Amino acid sequence: MAKDFGDVLKEIRIDRGYSQQYVAEGIMGQSAYSKVERNEIEPTFRKWLAILEKLNISVDEFRYILNKESLTTKEKIINEFLSVNFNHFDDLKLLRDEISAYLQEDEDYLIRDLFYACESLIILNTTQNVEEAQFFAKKIWERMDKFDKWYLLDIRLINYILFIFPSEVAVNIGKRVSKQLEPYHSMKEAEVTLVNVNINLAILLIYNQQYSEALDYLEKVIPLCKKYQKYNQLAIAYSRKGIILQKTAESKESSEYIEKAYAILHAIEDTKLLGELEKELAYYLEEGFKHPLQLEISVHE
Structure with a gap:
């Protein structure tokens, strides 16, 4: 009872x-x-x-x-969405199917947006069809753009769809996100959300070879990753800082940060993220630039 x-x-x-x-x-x-x-x-x-x-x-x-003994199905879905690692696509598919079953019984704006989020990421990473992935992401933005005020769950969704915009637009949205988060200063969830937004903005800026701007974002979030012991995010931030330093001829220091990223992921035994990190490094440091949408690492948890 x-x-x-x-x-x-x-x-x-x-x-x-x-x-x-x-x-x-x-x-x-x-x-x-x-x-x-x-x-x-x-x-x-x-x-x-x-x-x-x-x-x-x-x-x-x-x-x-x-x-804990009386969560509604909607509450359970939201909790699962907030805890799922978006880089682990088997878990994402299970969540997508659970959401789909819920929507067959009850229509809900928020749950529908969560479905679009899951569907877009699954499409992106199974078919690499950027336009189809953006189709679902844009459905989320159509609703969010109408709001003057965003709450934390809204911002998490907005963070997910940053990739549909050119980098300069995404950066402006990031600034708007920062302003919306000001009333929540010193609240852990808000600061971690801002960390995730900034790490994702950094990869868009790296793609556009805006290395100085990307580094500024990473330098802001690295202390917060340490403060809140967000080791996955810290590893990604170190790796992306290493990419920037490599591209700006700081090769020795670049290796140090990339090694730190590997060491963190080995220590926490996140083999899936480790593999995805290796792909991202290969895209930017070996094979040449590809669109950020074609990378598997996206920071949302």
């Missing part, structure tokens, strides 16, 4: 060894808090946040405990 709001608060409070009086103090009366735990009343949002702070538990963890 799914737990109610008050049941979860009571469970956490008891596990912490706190009294109702301690939790309620400075927020509401003890009698009112007791009614919250009995599911007779619900606190305002601000009071709920204050209670969670007193219980030393995050909003995300509380929601997980509350919903």
Whole structure:
């Protein structure tokens, strides 16, 4: 049976060894808090946040405990989308099929966009048909472009479709993304989202031989990758920095960064990403330039 709001608060409070009086103090009366735990009343949002702070538990963890046994199918799909590695295409195909089954029963704008995102990446990496992949990506942008305000999930989708634009347009969108993320400064999810956007912008700029601009983006995100221990992103950033240094005649330093990228991926045993990294390096350093859409590495997780 799914737990109610008050049941979860009571469970956490008891596990912490706190009294109702301690939790309620400075927020509401003890009698009112007791009614919250009995599911007779619900606190305002601000009071709920204050209670969670007193219980030393995050909003995300509380929601997980509350919903882990009662997630809707839509919530499960969104969670899977946010956690799937877009470079692991078997997982992406399974998610695409799950979304397709959901849409046969219920039409939903967001879930439809997630389907377009999955379909575009699958097409791109199975047929290399850029125009067909862009066809689905543009459907996402048609809806997103109408919004004055983007939220974090919107920005993740926008990050995915950056490749449909020329680099100068993508950079302008990136600036708009940065501005939209300003209210979320110091929030981990927002900073990691910005990391992913900037790493993807860097490869578009490398493709256009705008090495200085690409390096600026990478230099900003490398410290954040370390701060949040985002090792996949750090490896990609190091590798792309190595490409830039190689192309700008800093060959010795280039090798050092590429070696760092390999070392990270070997350490975390991500063999799939390691193989994709090798292909990207070959495209840019051995075989000559190809369109970024034909590369398998795309940073979205």
